[in-house]
Every structure is written in structure tokens, then in C-alpha cells.
Amino acid sequence: MEQTKPQRRTIIFDYWNINKKKKLIEESKISSKKSVTLIEDFSNEIFYEIFNYLDVYYVYKAFYNLNIRLQNLLTNSTLPLKINISSMSKSIFQSYNRHIIMPNKHRIISLYLSNSFIVDIIFSPVRIASNFTRLETLIFDNIKSKYLINILNHLVSLPNLSSLIMIPIDCCRNPNEIYQHIFRLPVLKYCKISLKEYSDYYSLPIATNVISSIEHLVITHRFYLTNFNALLSYIPKIRRLTFHYLDGSHNKQLELFSCYSKHLTYVSINMKDINFDKFELMIKNLFHQLQILHITTHYDRTYFDANRWEQIILSSMPDLRIFDFQYINFIENNNNNQLIYNSIVNQFCSSFWFQRKWFFGYQFYMEEYQKYVIFYSINPYRRKQYTLYKQLTENFRSRHPTSHINSVDHVNIQDEEAIMNCVNYFRNATKLTLSHNFAESRVWLRIILKRIIPLKQLTTLTIDCDTFSFDQLIKLLHFTPNIHTLTFNSQSITESNSILIQQSETFRLVSNTNKITNVTIKEKYSFENIKLFVALCPQMQNLTIDIYTQHLESIIRFILLKTKINIQHLCSIYIKNTRKSMIGILKTLIESEELLDNYLIKSIDSQLYLWW
Numbered sequence: 377m378e379q380t381k382p383q384r385r386t387i388i389f390d391y392w393n394i395n396k397k398k399k400l401i402e403e404s405k406i407s408s409k410k411s412v413t414l415i416e417d418f419s420n421e422i423f424y425e426i427f428n429y430l431d432v433y434y435v436y437k438a439f440y441n442l443n444i445r446l447q448n449l450l451t452n453s454t455l456p457l458k459i460n461i462s463s464m465s466k467s468i469f470q471s472y473n474r475h476i477i478m479p480n481k482h483r484i485i486s487l488y489l490s491n492s493f494i495v496d497i498i499f500s501p502v503r504i505a506s507n508f509t510r511l512e513t514l515i516f517d518n519i520k521s522k523y524l525i526n527i528l529n530h531l532v533s534l535p536n537l538s539s540l541i542m543i544p545i546d547c548c549r550n551p552n553e554i555y556q557h558i559f560r561l562p563v564l565k566y567c568k569i570s571l572k573e574y575s576d577y578y579s580l581p582i583a584t585n586v587i588s589s590i591e592h593l594v595i596t597h598r599f600y601l602t603n604f605n606a607l608l609s610y611i612p613k614i615r616r617l618t619f620h621y622l623d624g625s626h627n628k629q630l631e632l633f634s635c636y637s638k639h640l641t642y643v644s645i646n647m648k649d650i651n652f653d654k655f656e657l658m659i660k661n662l663f664h665q666l667q668i669l670h671i672t673t674h675y676d677r678t679y680f681d682a683n684r685w686e687q688i689i690l691s692s693m694p695d696l697r698i699f700d701f702q703y704i705n706f707i708e709n710n711n712n713n714q715l716i717y718n719s720i721v722n723q724f725c726s727s728f729w730f731q732r733k734w735f736f737g738y739q740f741y742m743e744e745y746q747k748y749v750i751f752y753s754i755n756p757y758r759r760k761q762y763t764l765y766k767q768l769t770e771n772f773r774s775r776h777p778t779s780h781i782n783s784v785d786h787v788n789i790q791d792e793e794a795i796m797n798c799v800n801y802f803r804n805a806t807k808l809t810l811s812h813n814f815a816e817s818r819v820w821l822r823i824i825l826k827r828i829i830p831l832k833q834l835t836t837l838t839i840d841c842d843t844f845s846f847d848q849l850i851k852l853l854h855f856t857p858n859i860h861t862l863t864f865n866s867q868s869i870t871e872s873n874s875i876l877i878q879q880s881e882t883f884r885l886v887s888n889t890n891k892i893t894n895v896t897i898k899e900k901y902s903f904e905n906i907k908l909f910v911a912l913c914p915q916m917q918n919l920t921i922d923i924y925t926q927h928l929e930s931i932i933r934f935i936l937l938k939t940k941i942n943i944q945h946l947c948s949i950y951i952k953n954t955r956k957s958m959i960g961i962l963k964t965l966i967e968s969e970e971l972l973d974n975y976l977i978k979s980i981d982s983q984l985y986l987w988w
Contacts, residue, residue, distance in 0.1 A: 416443065423449055432457055433464070436476050451479060456510065458486035461494055463893065463917040465947035466974055466988050469494060481507045485536075490517035491948070492545055493976050493987045499523075505530035513539040520980060521548040521571070528557035538563055543570040546981040551597075552580055559588040559610045568594040572981075577626055582635075583609040591639070592616040598623050601650060608635040608662070616642040624650035633661035641695075644670035652678035659692050666693045670700040679703055680751070682723035699734050703751040707740065714740075717749060741765030743790065744812065758783035762802065764794035764828075766812070786836075787829055795824045805829050807836040808856075814841045814848070821848060822855045831855045838863040840898075846877065846908060853886045853912075860891050862913070865898035874904045878911050887912050893945070896920040906931055914942050920950040928958060929965055932986075936971040951984040958984060 418426075423446070427435045439446045457480055461469070477484070477498065487508065489495050495516065499505055505527050511534055516524060521544040531537055540561065548554060548571045558567060567590050580603040590611045599607075601624040608614070614637045622645050643666060647655070650673065663669070673679055680703070689696055707713055717738045724736045735754040740747065743765065750765075762784040781800050786807035789795055792814060808829060814821070825831060834856045839849065844866040853859060877883055892913040897906070900922045910916075923931055928951070939946050951958075956979040966972050975988035 416445070420449060432459060432476070433461070433472060436472060437468075440475060450476070454483065456485040457483045459484055460486075460488040462488070462490050463947070464491070464494075466493070466976065469497075473497065482509050484508055485510050486513040487511060488513075488515040488517075489519070490515075491987065492518045492520060492980070492985065493978075495519050495523070499527050502526045503530050506533045508534060510536055512536050515541040517541075517543045518545040520544065521546055521554065525553055525557060528554070528561075532557075532560050532562065534561075536563065537561060539566040540564055541568040544572060545983075547572045547574050549574055551578055555580060555607075555610070556586065559583070559586050559590070562589065564588065564590050566590070566592045568596070570596040573597055579603065580606040582606045586610060587612060589613060594618040594620075596620040600624075600626050601654065602626050604658070605633050605635050608633070608637060612637050613639055615639045618644040620646050621648065622646065622650065623648050624654055633658060636662045638665060641665055641667045643668070646672040648674065651676045652681070652684075656684075656688060659688055663693050665695060667695050668698040668700075669693070669696060670698075672702040672704070674704050677705070680720050680723070682726070682729070686726070686728050699732070700753045700755070701736070701751075702753070705749055707747045707749045709747070713749070717751065720751065739765070739767065741767050760784060761786040761788065763788040764790060764798055766791045766793050767797050792821075792824065795828060798828050800828060802829050806834055807838075808834050809838040809840060810844065811838075811840040812842065814844050821852055825852075826855075832858060834859055836861040838865075840865045842867055846905075850877075850880075850883055850886055850912070853890055853892075854882055857889060858891060861894040862892050863896040863898065864909075867899060874908045874911070877908060883912070887914060891915060893917045898922060900924055903927055903931055903934070907934070910935060910938055910943060915945055916943055917945045918948045918950075919946060920952065922952040923954075925955070925958070928954070929961065932962060933965060933969065933971065936966070947988055949986045951986070953982055954979070954984040955982070956984075962986070 423439075427439075430438070436450065440450055441447075457476075459477060461472075464472070481504070489498065495518075502523075514531070514537060516527075519527075519542070524542060524544055531540075540558065542554070542558075551571055551573060554569070554571065558564070558569070577600065583606070588611050591613050593611060593614060593616070595618070598621045599619055601622060604622070612635075617640060624647065640662065643663065655671075655673075659666075678684075679701075689699070710716075721736055721738060724734075729735070733755070736751065737754050738749055738751045740749050742748075748765075760783060762781060764787065781802055782804055784802050785805055786809070787802050787805045788809040788811060790812045808825075822831065832855075835858055837852070837856060837859045840863070849864065853862075878887075890913065893915055895909060895913050895916050895918070897909060897920065906921065906923075919935070921931075932949070932951075935943070935946070935949065959977055959979055962977060962984070966975065972988045975986065977984070977986045979985070
């Protein structure tokens with residue numbers, strides 16, 4: 377999204393009104409007539425205006441310890457606070473929590489927590505959750521599911537909590553327990569749930585005495601179609617409903633949908649194992665007021681029946697304005713594929729579709745070693761993510777007109793050939809994923825990338841390729857100076873001379889200038905290659921790695937020693953696929969060699985978390 381002027385990061389003081397503005401203008405005129413040399417000479421109104429442009433943490437960091445007056449401005453006010461804690465060392469958080477969060481629980485209207493240790497500290501004991509009486513928005517990222525349930529028990533008493541986002545860090549054994557607690561929150565309007573589930577099937581009971589106020593629900597994990605009817609029984613006021621993964625595999629017969637919402641106008645569903653007969657029944661029973669429908673489906677070719685779609689829309693969704701359809705399937709090596717899909721497109725070209733300006737196209741592409749077809753609505757209706765596939769160029773059709781890709785903020789490119797065939801420019805993209813296959817470029821990667829994406833605008837970079845050299849990574853980072861989150865997953869890095877690489881001019885330049893604070897290394901690399909990443913990203917604050925057990929102690933020792941010299945901002949390490957017994961080994965290492973003096977460590981679902 378384009379911005380014509382700087383946006384305030386987090387508004388924590390809404391102090392202005394007409395009288396105070398007039399007062400500030402008068403004071404500014406007086407001040408201009410005399411020499412102002414000290415920041416203490418500023419009026420309270422000017423300080424509040426300054427605070428408006430800063431995150432509350434940076435306000436605290438910059439002003440709290442300057443003098444008593446500024447401390448009082450921060451702590452003795454009744455104005456609302458928004459707290460966002462994404463990355464912070466343990467010692468800094470302890471001071472921040474003691475001086476700002478705990479004394480001002482009654483002032484906090486928004487709370488975003490993404491560190492499981494911090495969640496444990498703030499909500500200890502859990503009953504303290506009921507003290508956040510003005511809380512309107514709560515975001516839990518990386519919280520333990522069992523602990524989440526305990527907190528939800530106490531959130532019921534909050535009179536203003538209208539928005540809730542939950543992303544547990546571990547697998548949830550009983551999703552129903554979490555659902556039941558969420559539905560009891562008295563004024564909740566928006567909820568997004570992202571659970572990590574065990575593979576066991578679960579059944580959601582029909583509501584009896586619990587009715588939720590939720591109007592907008594997003595479920596990003598697997599949700600079973602057999603539970604759809606029960607879900608609706610809890611949320612009769614629902615207006616917008618999104619499923620990232622609606623699974624019909626346990627649904628052996630056509631479902632009878634007895635519960636529905638007369639307010640439902642927006643539905644977005646990514647379906648698995650839901651044939652057209654089942655979906656048609658959902659439409660006829662549930663979607664009478666629908667205005668916007670986004671669906672992604674697979675395999676069942678009955679979804680290509682244009683006449684059937686026309687009849688369903690006319691009879692069951694007469695108010696439908698947006699019909700965003702995407703179908704993906706395997707294709708065989710068949711010379712008639714293009715004729716087949718041309719014929720399908722022609723079926724969707726009657727006056728019914730033309731009058732509504734609903735047009736369709738298709739594309740053949742290669743992913744790994746399998747050929748696919750994607751049949752889609754040409755108007756993507758503000759999709760946020762766009763994938764560039766390896767196209768089978770003999771059957772290529774442009775997927776979307778350029779005018780419809782301005783909403784895209786995340787571009788996923790599957791190989792170099794996909795870039796070469798792209799005619800679009802993603803002017804608002806901030807996230808880039810390179811996946812599948814990027815060999816040593818015949819054409820320099822920067823040259824072909826800058827044709828389609830503003831490299832200096834990118835903040836998130838994910839490399840998920842079979843072949844992507846460390847040298848390529850350095851070159852790419854050289855031309856993406858604003859990356860703050862880097863994820864690297866490539867099997868091509870082998871034992872290398874890390875000292876020689878670090879001596880290159882480009883490496884030194886990138887190391888000295890990059891802004892990378894979050895690093896995730898998915899592959900199990902050697903000690904030498906871990907050293908390269910540590911040297912490359914001296915500003916990193918959070919590191920996620922996967923380490924061979926026999927190298928764990930030596931790598932952790934190396935990293936923690938480097939925090940005293942090169943990577944002084946690092947304050948947390950997540951180690952994947954690690955035995956719980958390693959906690960004792962690392963504690964002995966840290967304390968015997970005095971590597972840290974103020975830290976916490978725990979294990980959740982075979983992942984080890986260290987924070988200091």
C-alpha cells in the first residue's frame with residue numbers, strides 16, 4: 377500500500393484537542409522569541425506529540441530515566457497505552473515490565489506478545505489477566521497452549537476485549553477446549569486462531585448455552601467440515617468467515633446444515649477433499665446473504681461446470697458481488713490440454729459472467745517434477761500473496777493484468793525462469809520467497825529481480841531452495857539493505873573456508889550495513905557455516921537453528937561468547953529438534969563457563985528456548 381506521508385508507529389497518547397493545539401501554537405511563538413536550549417523547556421503538549429510518533433517502549437527507553445518530570449508524564453497519566461513486545465532482552469524487559477507494564481495494566485488497550493517467556497512473566501499468576509480492564513486487543517504469539525487455556529479463563533471478566541489473535545507454540549491436544557473458552561468471551565468481535573494440532577480427529581459439540589459475539593473469525597489450521605455446523609451454532613452473529621484449510625476427509629455423507637448466520641456476507645475457504653456436491657449443499661443452506669466468496673479447491677473437475685455455478689449463484693447467492701475462484705490439479709502429458717482448458721474458459725464466457733465482469737484464465741506450470749494447471753479468476757480482488765511458477769511456456773497465459781497486483785505484499789518465485797517470463801511489477805511487495813530451484817545465475821539475480829520487485833523496499837527474505845549458494849545470498853543482501861527477517865533453507869552450503877569468504881569486500885560491506893535482526897537457519901549446517909551467519913548478521917536479536925546434537929555445546933559456546941563482542945544485540949536462541957535432556961547439559965555449560973548470568977531456558981515440543 378502506498379503511503380504519501382510517514383505513519384505513526386503506535387499511537388499511545390491521543391492528547392490533542394482544539395484548545396490544546398491553540399495553546400501549543402501560542403507557546404511555540406513565545407518560545408521562538410527566546411532561546412530554547414534544553415529539552416526540559418518543552419511543554420507537556422510537545423512531549424505528548426513526540427510520544428505519539430514513537431512506540432511506547434522507545435518512549436520509555438528514551439525518556440523514562442531523564443528526570444522526574446518525564447517519569448511522571450509517562451506513569452501518572454490516564455491516557456491509553458499500546459504495548460508491542462516482539463524482541464527484547466531479559467534484563468531490559470524486567471525493567472520495562474516493572475516501570476511501565478505492571479503499574480499501568482489499567483491503561484493498556486492493546487497487548488502484543490511474541491515471546492513465550494514474557495507471556496509467562498506478565499501473566500504470573502494467570503489471574504492477573506483480569507486486571508487489564510481496558511484491554512481491547514490481545515495478540516498471543518508463541519504461547520504454550522495449556523497456559524493459553526488458563527489465561528482465557530480469566531479473560532472472560534474483561535469488558536472491552538474485542539480482538540484476539542492466538543498462535544500457540546506447541547501442539548494442541550484438544551482444540552475444542554480452546555474454542556469453548558474463546559466463545560465465552562463476552563464482547564469479542566474479531567478472532568484469529570492458528571493451532572498446531574495432533575493428527576487425531578476431534579468433534580466439536582453443538583452449542584447449548586454458549587453464544588459468542590464474534591463477527592469475524594479466521595481459522596488458519598485444519599478444520600473439519602463435520603464440525604462446520606457445530607461451529608456456526610456458537611457464532612450466530614458471524615459476518616466474515618475464513619478457513620485456510622477446511623478438510624472434508626472425515627465427511628462420508630452429505631452434511632445437513634441446520635445452523636446458519638443471517639449476517640454472513642463474506643466467506644473465504646481453502647478446501648481439501650470437499651467435492652462440488654458437498655460445497656453446493658453448504659451454499660444452499662448457509663450463503664443466502666453472501667456478497668463476497670473466495671474459494672480455492674483441488675481435483676474435482678465438477679467445479680468447472682459453468683451452468684451449475686450460474687444456477688447456484690442465481691438461486692442461492694443473489695447478492696454475490698465478488699466471485700474469486702481458484703482451482704489446482706495435476707495434468708498428464710497430453711497434447712490436448714490446451715484445447716481442454718480453452719473449452720472450459722469458453723464455458724465461463726456467457727452473458728451471465730460478462731455482465732458481472734467475472735473473467736477466468738488458466739496456466740500450466742511445473743512444480744518440482746509434476747505438471748499442474750491452475751484455473752483462476754482473472755481479478756484477484758486484492759490478494760496479498762502471488763506465486764510465480766515455472767511455466768510451461770507453450771501453454772502460457774498471463775495470469776493477472778498488471779493493474780490488479782498492487783495489493784500484493786509477498787511474492788513467491790519458484791525459479792529463475794519464472795522471473796524471466798513475468799511481465800508484472802509488484803510495486804508494494806515487502807516480502808520475497810525464492811523456492812525450489814535457483815542455480816548459479818547465468819544472469820545476475822539482482823538484474824532479473826529488480827525488473828519485478830523493488831529490492832530496497834523488501835523487509836523479509838526467505839530462501840527455500842535446493843541450490844542457493846552463500847555467495848548468492850551475500851550478493852542479494854547487498855541489494856536488499858532493509859531486510860530485517862532472514863530465513864535460509866538450502867542444501868547447497870557445504871564445508872567452506874569461512875575466513876576466506878569473510879575477507880571478501882562484499883561480505884564485509886553487507887555485514888557492516890545490513891539490518892537483519894531475525895535469522896532462521898532450517899538446515900543442519902556445520903560449525904563453520906554457522907560461524908558465517910553469525911559474522912554476516914551482527915545486528916541479529918533472535919536466532920533459530922537446527923544443530924546436530926554432537927555439535928550443540930560447541931556451537932552454543934561460540935555464539936554466547938560472540939554476544940560479548942560481535943553480536944551484542946542477540947538475546948534469544950531457538951534450537952529445533954532437541955532432546956529435553958539437553959537443558960541440563962546447556963545449563964552446566966552456561967554456568968560453569970559463566971557465559972550468561974541472567975537467563976531462562978525451557979523445552980517445548982522438542983524445541984529448546986534460551987532467553988537472556
